[in-house]
Amino acid sequence: MEIKPAGRSKLTLYIGIALLAGIAAGFILNKNYVGIENTSIANADIQLAHIDNAMLPFETIKDTTAANALLVVQKKLQSQKKEAEKSLLSTPDETQSLAEIKILSDSIQQLQLKLAALTDTASAGYKTLQKQRDIIAVQKSNSIKSRDGKLDWFTILADIFLRLIKMIVAPLVFTTLVVGVAKLGDIKAVGRIGGKTLLWFISASLLSLLLGMLLVNLFEPGNAMHLPLPDSHVSTGIDKAALTLKDFFYHVFPASVIDAMAKNEILQIVVFALFFGVAAAALGEITKPVIHALDAIAHIILKVTGYVMGFAPVAVFGAMTAIIAKQGIGILKTYSIFIGEFYFGLLMLWIVLILIGSLFIKKRVFTLIKRMKEPILLAFSTSSSEAAFPKTMLELERFGCKDKIVSFVLPLGYSFNLDGSMMYMTFASLFIAQSYGMHMPLGTQLTMLLVLMLTSKGIAGVPRASLVVIAGTLATFNIPEAGIALLLGIDPLLDMGRSATNVVGNSIATAVVSKWEGELEHK
Numbered sequence: 001m002e003i004k005p006a007g008r009s010k011l012t013l014y015i016g017i018a019l020l021a022g023i024a025a026g027f028i029l030n031k032n033y034v035g036i037e038n039t040s041i042a043n044a045d046i047q048l049a050h051i052d053n054a055m056l057p058f059e060t061i062k063d064t065t066a067a068n069a070l071l072v073v074q075k076k077l078q079s080q081k082k083e084a085e086k087s088l089l090s091t092p093d094e095t096q097s098l099a100e101i102k103i104l105s106d107s108i109q110q111l112q113l114k115l116a117a118l119t120d121t122a123s124a125g126y127k128t129l130q131k132q133r134d135i136i137a138v139q140k141s142n143s144i145k146s147r148d149g150k151l152d153w154f155t156i157l158a159d160i161f162l163r164l165i166k167m168i169v170a171p172l173v174f175t176t177l178v179v180g181v182a183k184l185g186d187i188k189a190v191g192r193i194g195g196k197t198l199l200w201f202i203s204a205s206l207l208s209l210l211l212g213m214l215l216v217n218l219f220e221p222g223n224a225m226h227l228p229l230p231d232s233h234v235s236t237g238i239d240k241a242a243l244t245l246k247d248f249f250y251h252v253f254p255a256s257v258i259d260a261m262a263k264n265e266i267l268q269i270v271v272f273a274l275f276f277g278v279a280a281a282a283l284g285e286i287t288k289p290v291i292h293a294l295d296a297i298a299h300i301i302l303k304v305t306g307y308v309m310g311f312a313p314v315a316v317f318g319a320m321t322a323i324i325a326k327q328g329i330g331i332l333k334t335y336s337i338f339i340g341e342f343y344f345g346l347l348m349l350w351i352v353l354i355l356i357g358s359l360f361i362k363k364r365v366f367t368l369i370k371r372m373k374e375p376i377l378l379a380f381s382t383s384s385s386e387a388a389f390p391k392t393m394l395e396l397e398r399f400g401c402k403d404k405i406v407s408f409v410l411p412l413g414y415s416f417n418l419d420g421s422m423m424y425m426t427f428a429s430l431f432i433a434q435s436y437g438m439h440m441p442l443g444t445q446l447t448m449l450l451v452l453m454l455t456s457k458g459i460a461g462v463p464r465a466s467l468v469v470i471a472g473t474l475a476t477f478n479i480p481e482a483g484i485a486l487l488l489g490i491d492p493l494l495d496m497g498r499s500a501t502n503v504v505g506n507s508i509a510t511a512v513v514s515k516w517e518g519e520l521e522h523k
Contacts, residue, residue: 011309012374018313019320019381026324029151034325037147044140051133058126061118074111077104151325157318158382164308165387168301170261172390173411174273175298180407181277182291190278190408196516197409200509201417208349208419208505209449212426215345217445221338222434264386267415305390316381323492335490342427346497349423350504357508360515365508371395372507376500383495385502389414392503400521401514409513413506420501421466424494425452428487429470433479440477448477466498467491 030038061067081104084097120126148155184190252267254260260268280287357365372395375388389410396406426449433440440448451473471484487494514520 011312012377014313015316015374015377015381018317019377022317022320023324025317025321027328029321029325030328034147034150037143037150038326038328040143041140041147044136044143047136048133048140051129051136055126055129055133058120058123058129061115067115067118070111070115074108074115077108077111080104081108147326151322154318154322154325158315158322161308161311161315162382162384162387164311165384165390166264168305168308169266169386169389170264170269172298172301172305172393173266173269174261174276175294175301176393176403176407177270177273177411178277178280179291179295179298180404181274182280182287183404184277184281184408187278187282190274193405193408193513193517194412197412197509197513198416200512201413204353204417204419204505204509205422205453206449207352208422209426209452211349211352212345212423213430213445213449215341215348216427216430216434219337219341220434221341222431222436266411270411270415273411302390302394305394309391312378312382312387316378319382327490327493338431339490339493342424342494343497345423345427346420346501349419349501353419353505353508357512360512361520365511368399368507368511369504371399372503375503375507379503380496380500383492383499385418385420385499385506386414388499388503392507396507396510399511401510402517402519402521405514405517405519406510409510410506413509414502417506417509418498418502419505420498422452423501424466424498425470425473428466428494429473429477429479432470432474432484432487433477436480438479444477448473451476466495 081101084101084104087097116122181190184193251265252271254265254268254272257269257272259265260272280291354365354369357368361368372392375392375395378391379385379388393406393410396410397403426445429448429452430440430445452469467484467487470487474480474484511520
């Protein structure tokens with residue numbers, strides 16, 4: 001795809017103005033428009049903390065030895081129950097499996113009763129506190145719903161823009177990747193470039209995970225914050241990521257490309273497009289009309305992208321207004337240590353990626369980052385690296401990367417090279433462990449790093465994907481999953497930084513692979 005040189009765009013300026021205007025509007029609305037709701041939520045949190053402290057003596061286990069023995073048995077029974085539930089789908093005799101599940105469920109329930117008997121949770125005083133807690137939790141929930149309802153007009157602006165971007169991404173990835181692979185000419189070229197791309201992605205992912213692990217051990221933000229234990233009675237609303245190899249491969253290979261496009265499963269679209277493109281290249285002349293048609297469709301979609309991008313400043317204003325109006329400066333004060341250290345970590349990651357990139361493309365890496373300012377700012381403002389995908393593709397081609405390399409490497413990067421998200425996963429997982437006062441040996445931390453490396457691949461289309469992976473990792477390493485509650489309030493603020501970093505990482509990766517292939521031009 002040939003990209004015409006563009007005049008100086010004012011989109012960055014407009015997005016910057018919208019960002020500042022959104023922050024200012026959010027502060028005003030936080031104190032006035034939704035001030036009553038925010039005060040009510042803050043008071044509810046204080047009351048819940050007091051009640052939790054009052055409930056602790058009742059919940060303290062009298063005989064820890066007996067309790068630990070029961071917990072071991074409970075964990076074993078729960079594992080057996082999960083296996084029985086999985087085998088239910090494949091067994092011809094459902095009656096026997098259902099009976100086994102019923103027996104295991106009854107056994108778990110009996111164990112829970114025995115565990116409860118080791119505490120005073122059956123006493124009248126505890127039940128009174130529990131009722132008070134439930135009433136306050138309902139009041140807090142109602143206040144949150146009321147506040148969110150008032151701010152719907154602002155969140156709708158951002159949601160509409162993100163929906164328009166999602167409308168573009170699937171056909172853009174498919175058409176550009178098929179055209180790119182077909183232009184590569186043969187499967188040897190696909191394998192060669194794919195091997196170089198995956199080598200960079202794996203190296204960058206490991207670097208990001210290791211940097212997050214080193215920094216969180218250096219700063220120890222969990223120890224410094226002294227936060228109370230999160231509420232164990234309320235669901236975090238975050239599902240755990242599946243850690244099984246079977247589930248991972250099911251997520252990679254599509255059963256239906258139509259379903260993959262409907263759900264914006266980028267990795268599944270990439271797999272189908274690779275097969276389609278290689279087949280088209282193998283058939284030669286007969287497929288040229290199809291490739292020309294897909295190339296034309298890609299140009300049309302890029303033109304649509306230009307129209308959609310015109311709405312970006314409005315979306316940025318709405319997103320920032322809603323975040324600041326909900327969180328206010330209080331959340332920044334409470335979590336300032338964690339937020340500051342995480343953003344310092346992202347800055348360090350940027351520097352390392354730029355330095356490594358400069359080893360291959362020399363001083364042009366700074367020109368690349370300068371060109372990427374609009375996609376980076378867009379990803380930061382909307383907390384979505386997906387929102388910056390079309391603009392990133394355009395800027396990389398204007399930088400001098402050949403379209404066949406861009407259309408091959410960039411879509412893969414959105415599933416395999418989320419550098420900001422990778423660093424956040426180790427940083428956040430170990431932060432939660434620190435908050436509970438749990439010591440994680442170096443060997444355990446390295447094992448966690450490898451688990452994150454595997455489970456994070458291919459979930460770019462999952463909402464709040466980083467939290468989903470973290471939730472699954474916490475369960476694997478026996479860290480209380482309720483610790484996710486520590487991150488829910490500030491996750492939108494952290495997501496902004498990691499989304500922008502994802503754009504930087506994928507841009508440098510594409511430029512480096514282009515250089516390796518001798519396909520990087522000076523424009």
